[in-house]
Amino acid sequence: xxxxxxxxxxxxxxxxxxxxxxxxxxxxxxxxxxxxxxxxxxxxxxxxxxxxxxxxxxxxxxxxxxxxxxxxxxxxxxxxxxxxxxxxxxxxxxxxxxxxxxxxxxxxxxxxxxxxxxxxxxxxxxxxxxxxxxxxxxxxxxxxxxxxxxxxxxxxxxxxxxxxxxxxxxxxxxxxxxxxxxxxxxxxxxxxxxxxxxxxxxxxxxxxxxxxxxxxxxxxxxxxxxxxxxxxxxxxxxxxxxxxxxxxxxxxxxxxxxxxxxxxxxxxxxxxxxxxxxxxxxxxxxxxxxxxxxxxxxxxxxxxxxxxxxxx
Amino acid sequence: xxxxxxxxxxxxxxxxxxxxxxxxxxxxxxxxxxxxxxxxxxxxxxxxxxxxxxxxxxxxxxxxxxxxxxxxxxxxxxxxxxxxxxxxxxxxxxxxxxxxxxxxxxxxxxxxxxxxxxxxxxxxxxxxxxxxxxxxxxxxxxxxxxxxxxxxxxxxxxxxxxxxxxxxxxxxxxxxxxxxxxxxxxxxxxxxxxxxxxxxxxxxxxxxxxxxxxxxxxxxxxxxxxxxxxxxxxxxxxxxxxxxxxxxxxxxxxxxxxxxxxxxxxxxxxxxxxxxxxxxxxxxxx
Amino acid sequence: xxxxxxxxxxxxxxxxxxxxxxxxxxxxxxxxxxxxxxxxxxxxxxxxxxxxxxxxxxxxxxxxxxxxxxxxxxxxxxxxxxxxxxxxxxxxxxxxxxxxxxxxxxxxxxxxxxxxxxxxxxxxxxxxxxxxxxxxxxxxxxxxxxxxxxxxxxxxxxxxxxxxxxxxxxxxxxxxxxxxxxxxxxxxxxxxxxxxxxxxxxxxxxxxxxxxxxxxxxxxxxxxxxxxxxxxxxxxxxxxxxxxxxxxxxxxxxxxxxxxxxxxxxxxxxxxxxxxxxxxxxxxxxxxxxxxxxxxxxxxxxxxxxxxxxxxxxxxxxxxxxx
Numbered sequence: 001x002x003x004x005x006x007x008x009x010x011x012x013x014x015x016x017x018x019x020x021x022x023x024x025x026x027x028x029x030x031x032x033x034x035x036x037x038x039x040x041x042x043x044x045x046x047x048x049x050x051x052x053x054x055x056x057x058x059x060x061x062x063x064x065x066x067x068x069x070x071x072x073x074x075x076x077x078x079x080x081x082x083x084x085x086x087x088x089x090x091x092x093x094x095x096x097x098x099x100x101x102x103x104x105x106x107x108x109x110x111x112x113x114x115x116x117x118x119x120x121x122x123x124x125x126x127x128x129x130x131x132x133x134x135x136x137x138x139x140x141x142x143x144x145x146x147x148x149x150x151x152x153x154x155x156x157x158x159x160x161x162x163x164x165x166x167x168x169x170x171x172x173x174x175x176x177x178x179x180x181x182x183x184x185x186x187x188x189x190x191x192x193x194x195x196x197x198x199x200x201x202x203x204x205x206x207x208x209x210x211x212x213x214x215x216x217x218x219x220x221x222x223x224x225x226x227x228x229x230x231x232x233x234x235x236x237x238x239x240x241x242x243x244x245x246x247x248x249x250x251x252x253x254x255x256x257x258x259x260x261x262x263x264x265x266x267x268x269x270x271x272x273x274x275x276x277x278x279x280x281x282x283x284x285x286x287x288x289x290x291x292x293x294x295x296x297x298x299x300x301x302x303x304x305x306x307x308x309x310x311x312x
Numbered sequence: 313x314x315x316x317x318x319x320x321x322x323x324x325x326x327x328x329x330x331x332x333x334x335x336x337x338x339x340x341x342x343x344x345x346x347x348x349x350x351x352x353x354x355x356x357x358x359x360x361x362x363x364x365x366x367x368x369x370x371x372x373x374x375x376x377x378x379x380x381x382x383x384x385x386x387x388x389x390x391x392x393x394x395x396x397x398x399x400x401x402x403x404x405x406x407x408x409x410x411x412x413x414x415x416x417x418x419x420x421x422x423x424x425x426x427x428x429x430x431x432x433x434x435x436x437x438x439x440x441x442x443x444x445x446x447x448x449x450x451x452x453x454x455x456x457x458x459x460x461x462x463x464x465x466x467x468x469x470x471x472x473x474x475x476x477x478x479x480x481x482x483x484x485x486x487x488x489x490x491x492x493x494x495x496x497x498x499x500x501x502x503x504x505x506x507x508x509x510x511x512x513x514x515x516x517x518x519x520x521x522x523x524x525x526x527x528x529x530x531x532x533x534x535x536x537x538x539x540x541x542x543x544x545x546x547x548x549x550x551x552x553x554x555x556x557x558x559x560x561x562x563x564x565x566x567x568x569x570x571x572x573x574x575x576x577x578x579x580x581x582x583x584x585x586x587x588x589x590x591x592x593x594x595x596x597x598x
Numbered sequence: 599x600x601x602x603x604x605x606x607x608x609x610x611x612x613x614x615x616x617x618x619x620x621x622x623x624x625x626x627x628x629x630x631x632x633x634x635x636x637x638x639x640x641x642x643x644x645x646x647x648x649x650x651x652x653x654x655x656x657x658x659x660x661x662x663x664x665x666x667x668x669x670x671x672x673x674x675x676x677x678x679x680x681x682x683x684x685x686x687x688x689x690x691x692x693x694x695x696x697x698x699x700x701x702x703x704x705x706x707x708x709x710x711x712x713x714x715x716x717x718x719x720x721x722x723x724x725x726x727x728x729x730x731x732x733x734x735x736x737x738x739x740x741x742x743x744x745x746x747x748x749x750x751x752x753x754x755x756x757x758x759x760x761x762x763x764x765x766x767x768x769x770x771x772x773x774x775x776x777x778x779x780x781x782x783x784x785x786x787x788x789x790x791x792x793x794x795x796x797x798x799x800x801x802x803x804x805x806x807x808x809x810x811x812x813x814x815x816x817x818x819x820x821x822x823x824x825x826x827x828x829x830x831x832x833x834x835x836x837x838x839x840x841x842x843x844x845x846x847x848x849x850x851x852x853x854x855x856x857x858x859x860x861x862x863x864x865x866x867x868x869x870x871x872x873x874x875x876x877x878x879x880x881x882x883x884x885x886x887x888x889x890x891x892x893x894x895x896x897x898x899x900x901x902x903x904x905x906x907x908x909x910x911x912x913x914x915x916x917x918x919x920x921x
Contacts, residue, residue: 040786152873182648182813184870187857208787212859238861252791256816256843256858264792268756488702495661496767497690497720510707
């Protein structure tokens with residue numbers, strides 16, 4: 001296993017109370033695997049990704065669990081050691097490419113600085129590498145001389161990806177990388193992420209778009225209100241979802257090619273400071289019963305993990 | 313004004329997060345004390361503020377906690393009664409500036425165009441004058457009286473309200489909810505009244521407190537120069553003037569206490585203004 | 599019901615002082631560059647395209663938030679784009695808009711219920727007491743019980759609930775035409791279907807026509823009777839929803855369709871080259887030709903016209919064989 005997340009719990013202490021943003025989640029990822037974490041805003045998918053990078057700031061806190069990456073126990077590493085892992089071994093691409101780039105520096109400078117921080121190369125070599133990286137993500141190498149504002153949103157996001165992969169990381173985490181972009185650009189970026197996977201790297205895609213995850217990933221993990229509610233092979237999971245939330249979500253999203261009946265999911269996602277007792281999906285669940293007043297167990301059904309009493 | 317505001321922020325800078333809240337609370341405490349002094353002057357002041365006494369130029373003592381002046385009057389009593397003039401002049405002047413500055417700032421910012429350019433130019437040229445000098449000039453033309461001082465001070469602060477309100481109006485009118493109101497069919501007048509003005513109130517409260525803080529200093533300046541009251545009416549700035557000749561001879565208390573009061577009251581309003589702007593997180597655009 | 603003829607909107611380009619000194623030419627962003635379509639009563643037309651293609655500007659012009667640079671809009675045979683401000687204000691009783699961002703479209707200092715009462719009083723439909731009653735029942739109708747929600751402030755509501763308020767505000771006037779600008783793109787996925795259901799139920803109830811602006815073809819598929827695909831300010835293809843999706847004629851439509859994520863595996867992929875062109879400097883001939891893998895000499899010189907038929911497209915060499 002390249003990445004092994006075991007019973008991870010990350011909380012945020014707010015004035016109103018404690019939010020268990022990621023609650024006892026376990027996921028592991030192999031080399032060359034493309035895993036999508038799917039869920040709505042506030043379900044904890046982004047917090048999970050940030051926890052792996054140990055980018056949780058006050059008032060957040062990783063409360064418990066274990067993250068093993070390439071044999072290293074990440075949670076026991078010092079800040080300095082972790083800084084080396086970031087970029088070097090794990091690359092991350094964020095949702096908003098506008099704010100993650102320095103507007104006053106040339107694209108080439110920003111990429112080569114990242115390279116020089118982690119590798120023992122001269123400035124000239126770093127610039128050459130920056131050109132190669134841009135070419136690799138489908139931009140003209142001359143773009144090294146551009147400033148961020150001279151690029152479109154899609155181009156900026158590709159610069160971010162070039163930066164994230166410039167150090168040849170084994171794992172790439174993409175947190176909603178295409179949410180702000182148009183489908184055509186999204187397609188190109190997704191193609192590129194798939195290339196990364198074919199090169200033997202592992203890719204984690206965080207997204208709210210179920211169809212996108214279904215189309216691109218080997219495995220899908222569905223999160224709801226801080227819980228991992230279902231995880232398994234992408235095709236099996238989308239064709240035959242087990243958890244009522246997964247079922248409901250798939251049924252509620254329209255598809256461009258399919259004539260299907262769209263059924264809205266009733267209700268709203270819960271307030272995580274005061275989550276419903278027992279199963280967190282219970283108030284919206286069509287199958288809710290007496291049993292669901294207690295927290296459901298995580299069980300394995302046909303190689304799939306489901307957190308639901310229907311299978312418990 | 314800048315100095316008082318900086319003082320206000322430095323004093324409370326050691327307080328983390330809740331900074332703004334403590335600033336507002338202490339500011340309100342100061343203002344309340346002075347306001348009580350003004351309202352209940354006859355009950356608080358131990359002596360008649362106008363009647364001369366035999367004990368002239370006495371240093372602070374248990375009988376006269378702030379000492380006596382050159383005519384033997386109790387300085388503490390004069391300060392208590394003086395607060396009435398200060399507060400009434402400053403608050404009424406600020407109300408007048410608000411009533412004039414806010415609507416024209418709102419209209420100017422909302423409609424823009426030529427009207428806005430003319431008004432902005434006019435206001436900017438007024439703003440370019442140092443406040444005290446402008447106030448002196450107006451007061452000098454109108455002649456010394458409480459009413460004229462109110463007019464002079466209010467003219468000085470109209471541009472402050474105008475500029476802040478106009479700027480804030482510009483930013484609010486570009487927001488989507490204003491656009492949505494237009495799409496519903498709301499008239500310009502209605503949009504200004506129900507969509508823009510209510511969202512200006514936080515800014516207005518902040519600007520009001522800060523400009524009152526400044527106006528207190530201006531009032532003291534005018535009073536010092538004799539443009540507001542004449543003897544024997546007590547007013548803080550006026551006390552400073554009458555105490556000044558005695559300072560070189562070592563009678564420090566005649567000007568120290570009125571001076572401290574001017575600063576304290578100004579600080580009170582500055583604390584409220586800065587604290588609130590911290591809380592609203594506005595005023596950072598400045 | 600609504601007829602748009604050769605609608606144009608050019609925005610002047612902001613230039614730095616130096617550029618103004620050096621050149622006398624004024625550049626314009628041609629956001630909408632000759633758009634024409636017609637809509638019948640009770641019909642939904644989805645206007646799709648990438649960001650910057652002019653779809654939102656088209657919608658804003660129709661509701662009167664923007665004055666067109668050229669062209670005409672007829673609403674029930676009356677030209678409305680050149681009306682006086684006062685007359686346009688009155689037209690808004692019949693033409694309403696739902697905005698994309700529910701977090702910004704409500705007045706932060708106005709109660710939820712007051713937003714609805716506003717709509718009624720602005721157009722003199724009801725007095726205060728009566729308006730409040732109508733607003734209450736409208737809130738019930740959109741799934742936010744009036745008793746509970748009338749007095750709440752917008753910040754106490756979630757995005758989905760706010761969008762319901764925005765829809766109620768538009769629908770309380772019983773409009774005949776509604777422009778819905780990406781009404782679900784900022785809403786949580788699990789709540790989108792319910793919002794779409796709500797919009798469609800009003801469409802049925804009032805038999806209203808709706809211009810549904812979206813970048814998401816899968817949403818366009820379920821809401822629209824017809825689809826119009828825009829690129830760089832012009833309509834490239836327009837027709838019945840199923841026709842356009844399953845049998846696209848324009849290479850751009852096909853490229854868009856083949857990049858939409860789907861639960862079904864793609865059988866055919868149509869390429870698109872490079873990035874979107876600059877709307878200041880629109881390519882000659884067919885504006886899509888620099889990105890079109892099938893472009894020929896003719897496409898560089900001659901601009902194809904949108905032939906107005908059941909299924910119309912602006913392309914010299916339309917595609918054969920569908921998806």
